[in-house]
Amino acid sequence: MKLDEVRRALFTAHTGTSTEHAMFLAARLAADASNIRRNTHFGQRLSDREIDIYSYLNTPMTAEEIAAELFVSAATVRSHQASIYRKLQVTNRRDAVKKGIRT
Known part of the structure; x- marks a missing residue:
């Protein structure tokens, strides 16, 4: 499901609330983000699993x-996050999302 900017903003705003649908919304956002390419703004390539984590x-x-969602360990997720941060030249999750990667 490809989300337009309005739906993406609405889903993002509501994932932080403690509704019973927060996990559903988070999964939809992640699925939408999985359409991204491997190339970052700096020309480094993300692996398929890094793209999954980035989403x-x-x-x-x-x-x-x-x-739990991806059937891997939390340590594996953190390892991939560290690699994503290095490739995007950022130090935290928020900056990685802000910087993003080309669609």
Whole structure:
């Protein structure tokens, strides 16, 4: 499902609230973000798994929740996050999402 900017903003705003639908909304945002390319603004390539992890960074999900969703360990998620941050030349999740990667 491809989200337009309005729907993406609405979903993002509501994932931080404690509604029973927060996980559903987070999963939809992640699925939408999975359409991104591997190329970052700096020309470094993200692996398929890094793209999967990156797609969840715009959600309020913890590393443990992302790990459960992707059937990997939380340590694996954190390792991929560190690699994504290095490739995007950022130091935290928020900056990685802001910087983004080309669509």
